[in-house]
Amino acid sequence: MKKYDVLVIGSGAGMGVASDALSNGYKVAVVDKGPLGGTCLNLGCIPSKLLIFPSDRVAEIENSKKLGVEANITKIRFREIMERMRSSIAEDREQMRKGIKQAKKLDFYEDTGHFVEDYTVSVNGKKISGEKIFIAAGARPLIPNVNGLDEIEYLTNESILELNELPKSVVILGGGYIACEFGHFLAGMGSEVTIIQRNVRLVANEEPEVSELLLKEMSKRMKIYTNTEVIEATRKGDLFKIIGKERSSGNTIEVTAEKVLVAGGRVPNSDLLKVQNTGVQTDSRGYIKVNDYLETSKENIWAFGDVIGKYMFRHSANKEAAYAWHNSLHGKRLPMDYTAIPHAVFSYPEIASVGMTENEAKKKHKVLVGYSKYNNVAKGIAMLEEEAFAKAIVDKESNKILGFHIIGPYASILIQEVINVMANNMNFKSIFKGMHIHPALPELIPSTFANLRERKD
Numbered sequence: 441m442k443k444y445d446v447l448v449i450g451s452g453a454g455m456g457v458a459s460d461a462l463s464n465g466y467k468v469a470v471v472d473k474g475p476l477g478g479t480c481l482n483l484g485c486i487p488s489k490l491l492i493f494p495s496d497r498v499a500e501i502e503n504s505k506k507l508g509v510e511a512n513i514t515k516i517r518f519r520e521i522m523e524r525m526r527s528s529i530a531e532d533r534e535q536m537r538k539g540i541k542q543a544k545k546l547d548f549y550e551d552t553g554h555f556v557e558d559y560t561v562s563v564n565g566k567k568i569s570g571e572k573i574f575i576a577a578g579a580r581p582l583i584p585n586v587n588g589l590d591e592i593e594y595l596t597n598e599s600i601l602e603l604n605e606l607p608k609s610v611v612i613l614g615g616g617y618i619a620c621e622f623g624h625f626l627a628g629m630g631s632e633v634t635i636i637q638r639n640v641r642l643v644a645n646e647e648p649e650v651s652e653l654l655l656k657e658m659s660k661r662m663k664i665y666t667n668t669e670v671i672e673a674t675r676k677g678d679l680f681k682i683i684g685k686e687r688s689s690g691n692t693i694e695v696t697a698e699k700v701l702v703a704g705g706r707v708p709n710s711d712l713l714k715v716q717n718t719g720v721q722t723d724s725r726g727y728i729k730v731n732d733y734l735e736t737s738k739e740n741i742w743a744f745g746d747v748i749g750k751y752m753f754r755h756s757a758n759k760e761a762a763y764a765w766h767n768s769l770h771g772k773r774l775p776m777d778y779t780a781i782p783h784a785v786f787s788y789p790e791i792a793s794v795g796m797t798e799n800e801a802k803k804k805h806k807v808l809v810g811y812s813k814y815n816n817v818a819k820g821i822a823m824l825e826e827e828a829f830a831k832a833i834v835d836k837e838s839n840k841i842l843g844f845h846i847i848g849p850y851a852s853i854l855i856q857e858v859i860n861v862m863a864n865n866m867n868f869k870s871i872f873k874g875m876h877i878h879p880a881l882p883e884l885i886p887s888t889f890a891n892l893r894e895r896k897d
Contacts, residue, residue, distance in 0.1 A: 442547075444469040447561065447570025449553065449713065452478020453745045453757035454576035455536075457765045458546065464769075468546045469570065471553040471563055476533050476540075479578050479746065480754040483598045486532075488621055490525040492786050495628025499661075499788045506824050518606040518629055525601070555717040559740070572740050572768050575720070575728060576761065577713055579706040579746035584613065588673040592680055594700040597622065607631050607699040611682050613670050614703035615642045620654065620787040622701060623662055628788075633662035634695045636684050640667045643785055647797055650847045653827055657789055665693060673700065708747045725749065732775035734764040742768060751781045780862035784852035789828055792851035794859050795843035798833050798895075806836040810892040814848050817887050818879030825849065830888040832858075832868070839867035844888075850881060857885050868892075 445466035448454040454470065455478075461468045475482040494516075501511050540548045553563040560569045581596040583589065595603075595610075597618050610626050612619045615637025627633045635642075635658075641651040642664070658664060665684060671692075672683040679696045686693065708726045715722065721729045721737040727749035734742045744760030746752045760776055767773040782794035801807045810832040814820030820828070828848025835842055844858040861870055868889045876883045 441560070441567040441569060442469075444547070444568065444570045445572065447471070447559075447568065447573045448576065449561070449574070450478060450576030450578055450745065450747075451476050451536075451548075452480055452576060452578060453754065453761045454478070454574060456758060456761040457574045457576070460765050462543055462546055466545070469549060469568055470540075470546065471549045471551075471561060471568075473552040474550055476536050476550070477529075478576075481532055482529055483601065485754055487525050487529055487601050488597070488625070489786060490528060491521065491625045492621060492628075494521055495625045496788065498628040499624070516606075516629055519604050521629075522601075522604060552712070554712065554714040555720075556714075558718050558738075560718070573718075573742070574761075574764060574768075575710075575713070575715070575736070575741065575743040575747060576745045576757065577709040577747045579708045579749075579752065581702060582705040582707040583702055584670070584704045586613070586670050586673055589702070592673050592675055592700065594673075594680075594702050596702050600701060607697070609679075609697040610634070610699045610701055611636065611680070611695045611697040612701045612703055613682070614705065615639060615644070615664075615666065616703065616705065617643055617785040617787075619701075619703035620658065620785060622703065623658065624786075624788045627661045632697075634697065635662060635664045636668050636670055636682065636693075636695070637664070637666045638669055638687075642666065643787075643791065645797075646785070646791060646793060647831060647845045649829070649831065650791055650793075650845055653829075653847050654785075654787060654789065654791065656827075658787065661788075663695075668693065706746065706752060708749060710747055723749075733767045733773045734760055734776055735767070740768075751778065751783070753781070753783050756781050779865075780859055782855060782859050784855075786852070789848050790851040791845075791847050792855040793843070793845045794855060795841065795862060796833060797843060797845075798831075801833045801835075801842040805842060807842065807895070808834045808836050808892040809895045810834070810888045810890070812884055812888040812891055814881070814884060817881065817883040819881045820884065822879070823849065823881075830854070830884050832888045832892065834868050834889070834892055836894070839869060840865070841868050846884075854882060854884060857882065 446461040446468045448458045448470045451472035458468050458470050549563040551564040553561045556562045609632040611634045623633050642655050667687045668684040670684045674681050680700050682695045684693045710726050719738040728743040730748050736743050742764040744764050745757035763776045785791040814825035814828040830846045833843040841862050
């Protein structure tokens with residue numbers, strides 16, 4: 441059995457740990473069945489954004505009529521867009537592979553691995569062990585228990601990336617960020633899109649006002665059913681039929697489409713790893729349990745990223761990886777700080793958020809809440825953005841920012857100023873110390889904080 445100083449399971453955020461371990465002279469093994477680079481590079485963040493960017497342009501062209509500009513889209517080269525996405529990812533993956541081959545003291549096991557005993561993993565019939573083990577094994581699509589779904593061909597956020605021909609129609613099961621992003625992409629490309637969401641709101645983890653506006657805007661381009669349970673899936677000739685039941689009225693709906701996209705959430709890969717064989721505990725949903733220092737229930741085994749289910753974003757996984765590595769080396773451990781973990785939903789309109797929602801904040805704090813629409817600032821007026829807005833949530837006593845939420849153009853860029861303030865534990869008044877270019881859209885941020893008020897329930 442081959443023994444290593446550091447054993448990393450997962451080639452996404454786990455590669456950060458592998459790199460740091462090599463820099464410190466350790467003998468390292470990385471285990472991943474592939475694709476090399478993990479979910480973000482191959483199946484998540486990167487490919488979806490390469491696809492969504494063209495759809496953003498389509499939506500902007502269609503929306504430009506309100507500005508007095510009328511234009512027609514003469515052709516969308518769907519296959520070219522898909523092939524460009526795949527070739528870009530393949531190029532990045534090949535660069536990673538070259539780096540792995542050149543690295544000394546690094547062995548890469550490109551196969552499925554699972555624990556067989558304490559600190560020991562079996563990969564393709566070979567046993568390897570590690571003194572320190574870092575689990576960054578990610579997650580995979582959750583397939584809901586729907587009658588007949590296992591008997592039809594359906595797409596996931598992974599298999600949809602292999603399409604070469606645009607489906608004329610697609611029904612999406614789910615209403616989270618994956619469903620909304622791919623719904624936007626497919627509608628922009630020209631598909632007839634239907635979304636069926638079990639929850640009463642789209643992107644249900646966002647602020648209610650944000651979800652409401654997203655539903656309103658996306659409904660202009662596709663059919664959306666909320667508060668509707670999918671109960672059956674069948675094939676109907678060359679099409680698929682999805683039957684749903686409205687949870688409030690009990691009425692049934694029927695949707696037929698050329699393709700079905702399942703976007704009902706994620707499930708961790710801990711079961712594939714058989715982590716119980718090395719004494720690592722999981723919760724009721726299968727996510728690996730970790731403490732504030734990213735330590736599992738087993739000494740010298742750490743876990744981070746999607747497999748622990750806290751914040752399923754690559755940027756948070758990278759941060760967790762850095763903390764886990766630090767804590768594996770130093771007696772003075774650092775607790776992972778999730779205060780300023782941001783995220784974005786690249787729908788149309790775009791959403792960005794950091795920190796608590798208002799309801800979360802009110803459970804622990806006396807809060808002030810501020811709103812500002814885009815058209816409260818000069819650039820927003822020029823853009824004719826009448827409904828896009830930002831929302832701030834602040835602790836009344838300390839003036840610390842508890843949460844900030846934006847829905848509208850460039851949301852993921854605009855929110856960075858707030859993230860930086862929160863990450864440095866500064867109060868909201870520091871926003872006003874720096875000049876904001878006039879007339880530019882970042883004026884939305886101080887405008888939102890200038891409107892802070894107590895909210896009466």
